[in-house]
Amino acid sequence: ERIPFQIEAASCSSGSSTSSIGADAQRRHVVMLSAVAACLVVLVIVVLLHSQWSRTDLETELPELAHANFNDLWGIHDLLLAGYAGVFMVPSSAGLTEVKSAALEFARLLPALHPHEDCRQRLAATLGATPGSPAAKVPTEAQLIQAASDSWECLPARFSANDFDHPFLPEVLGNVEAEFEARMPHV
Numbered sequence: 001e002r003i004p005f006q007i008e009a010a011s012c013s014s015g016s017s018t019s020s021i022g023a024d025a026q027r028r029h030v031v032m033l034s035a036v037a038a039c040l041v042v043l044v045i046v047v048l049l050h051s052q053w054s055r056t057d058l059e060t061e062l063p064e065l066a067h068a069n070f071n072d073l074w075g076i077h078d079l080l081l082a083g084y085a086g087v088f089m090v091p092s093s094a095g096l097t098e099v100k101s102a103a104l105e106f107a108r109l110l111p112a113l114h115p116h117e118d119c120r121q122r123l124a125a126t127l128g129a130t131p132g133s134p135a136a137k138v139p140t141e142a143q144l145i146q147a148a149s150d151s152w153e154c155l156p157a158r159f160s161a162n163d164f165d166h167p168f169l170p171e172v173l174g175n176v177e178a179e180f181e182a183r184m185p186h187v
Contacts, residue, residue: 119154
């Protein structure tokens with residue numbers, strides 16, 4: 001019994017094994033085309049569902065978002081700083097490098113992604129970007145720190161460190177004990 005996609009050695013001594021190989025190749029080709037067609041069908045269904053969902057009233061579909069407001073985005077500050085610090089990561093590890101890189105990339109994208117116009121403008125100014133577009137270059141550590149500060153100050157509540165108990169501040173970067181103390185701040 002043959003296993004699909006298994007390549008078998010064939011003897012060239014008879015014409016029947018050559019035609020068998022040709023038939024196997026045709027079957028594999030049909031199976032691959034069927035798999036591609038199935039993926040395309042799934043993609044079309046996902047696109048149709050997404051377009052239908054995006055036209056629905058979010059307050060009806062997701063009632064938990066009915067009372068959300070821009071001030072709920074205060075956590076972006078900590079995503080930037082704690083991500084850049086690599087809290088709980090092994091020092092000098094590949095994982096730490098990846099997490100730091102992701103925090104910098106998140107900061108670079110914020111002028112385009114942030115849902116609050118004031119924040120997009122302020123973050124764009126800090127990162128040398130155009131509001132609504134990502135920054136062209138990966139930010140420096142200083143720019144990331146300023147973007148974290150901007151991500152509090154640009155919100156309608158104009159948050160500062162005084163609004164939180166145990167906030168994660170730039171001063172704790174690199175100090176493992178202080179980073180641990182700054183976990184789970186509350187407004």
